Amino acid sequence: QVQLVESGGGLVQAGGSLRLSCTASGGTVSNFWMAWFRQAPGKEREFVSRISRIGGSISYADSVKGRFTISRDIAKNTVYLQMDSLEPEDTAVYYCAAAFRPAVTTDPSGYNYWGQGTQVTVSS
16 A cells, blocks of 8 residues: 655745655555645645656646646655745645556546645745
8 A cells, every 4th residue: 555645834935935745655656657736725626746657757737837846756755846936826735646547647536545735835
């Protein structure tokens, strides 16, 4: 059973930065499509970024493109989300997810494993 544990959330002022980490156990991050999603109060869970299982191709939501960077450290079995130039609209619970072969990589229903989430709050 794969377990994902996120860390790195917190409170930051607009324009600041945070780095989220997602460490996997029971599986290797390079064997999965790994993604970050977020969910703000009263809103649906939305795609943020993903990195593919083979080749490590990367995709971002338009809302975070140019500000967020996803990466993975296979030796540490960890995926990161570097978030720069944060905006109040980025406030949400951020979730790490893993999938064997998602039909649509931006659809949360295609992911098999989820972390517990980490809160990110950006003040204006």
